[in-house]
Amino acid sequence: MEEFLILKDIVKRYEIGKKKNRNVTEALRGVNLSIAExxxxxxxxxxxxxxxxxxxxxxxMDRQTSGEYLFRGEKIDDMNTRALARFRNQSIGFVFQAFYLAKELNAIDNVAMPLGYAHVGSRERKHRAEEALAAVGLSEKLHARPSQLSGGEQQRVAIARAIINHPAVLLADEPTGNxxxxxxxxIMDLLHRLHEDGLTIVMVTHDLALAKQxxxxIHMEDGRPKQVLSE
Ligand SMILES: Nc1ncnc2c1ncn2[C@@H]1O[C@H](COP(=O)(O)OP(=O)(O)OP(=O)(O)O)[C@@H](O)[C@H]1O
Ligand SMILES: [Mg+2]
Known part of the structure; x- marks a missing residue:
């Protein structure tokens, strides 16, 4: 298997408060995991x-306390802030439970936003945003603002935004939670379609019926993958 995404002994500790009130949470306790392209x-x-x-x-978006993260053979841990920002922008698409669209922007401008950082001209931005919105079935809603869209439609706009830079991986944190x-x-059907087109997807979900698709x-327990339930 070609090296794609490899996590070795990843530990993440959060420390809150000072001295007597200091509280340490070990959110990840040694995660070993590899994901294939x-x-x-x-x-x-x-x-x-x-x-x-x-x-x-x-x-x-966050750095581990210890352990190693390799993406396509590159050590993400060694990247400086700027290289890390480029990695996020070009290799990763992120979708959240709460959509996080800009209220004042229409669908095209929301979707085109990541292209701003990639120095793409305005006509090309619009064209690519329209394409991405067509890919999620929203060609009729190009000029709608988030408040004029249903929850499902808002999530599709967020997915279009996440895939506009053709990321290597789509990370989705409870994308159907709302x-x-x-x-x-x-949304699952859309993710399946993107997956069939070759996109690598990692999705967090509480819903076992969706996970089974x-x-x-990967079932996590106390900061570690527990067991593989299906292949
Ligand atoms: N920024 C932070 N500062 C301090 N502690 C944090 C922070 N983020 C997460 N934690 C703690 O780390 C642990 C893991 O949190 P995490 O958000 O990864 O859980 P989760 O599995 O996504 O939970 P949920 O299903 O509720 O979203 C929790 O105990 C949480 O309180
Ligand atoms: Mg969570």
Missing amino acids: GEFVAITGRSGCGKSTLLNIMGG LDYENGQK ADRI
């Missing part, structure tokens, strides 16, 4: 077991 992996586990922490480290069953399944389930 083109895989669709679901991460499940109880609240607080470290799922979001793990995803944030994979996405370069949606009803039907809209959640629509992935190639592999």
Whole structure:
């Protein structure tokens, strides 16, 4: 297997407060994990077991306390802030439970936002944003602002934004958590389609029925993957 995404003995400790009030949480306690290119992996586990922490480290949004993170053979730990920002922008797409769209921007401008950092001209930005919105089935809503869209549609805009730079991996943290069953399944269908087109996906979910739709389930317990439930 070609080296794609490898985590070795990843530990993440959060320290809150000072002196007597100091409190240390070990959110990740030695995670060893490798993900193959083109895989669709679901991460499940109880609240607080470290799922979001793990995803944030994979996405370069947070750094581990110790351990090694290799992405396509490159050590992410060694990157300076600037290289890390480029890694996030070019290699990673991120989708969250709460969509995080800019309220004042329409769908095109929300989706085009990551292209600003990649120095793409305005016509090209618009064109690519329209393409990404078409890919998520929102060609009719190009000029709608988030308040004019349903929850499911807002999440599709967020997914279009996440894939606009053609990332190597899509990291999705409870992408269906704010949606009803039907809209959640629509988002899953969209993720399946992107996966079939070759995108590697890592999705956190509480919903075992959704997790079972992935190639592999990683069940986290107390800051570590526990067991593989299916292949
Ligand atoms: N920024 C932070 N500062 C301090 N502690 C944190 C921070 N982020 C997370 N934690 C703690 O780390 C542990 C793991 O949190 P994490 O958010 O990764 O859990 P989770 O599995 O995503 O939970 P949920 O299913 O509720 O989203 C928890 O005990 C949490 O309180
Ligand atoms: Mg979480």
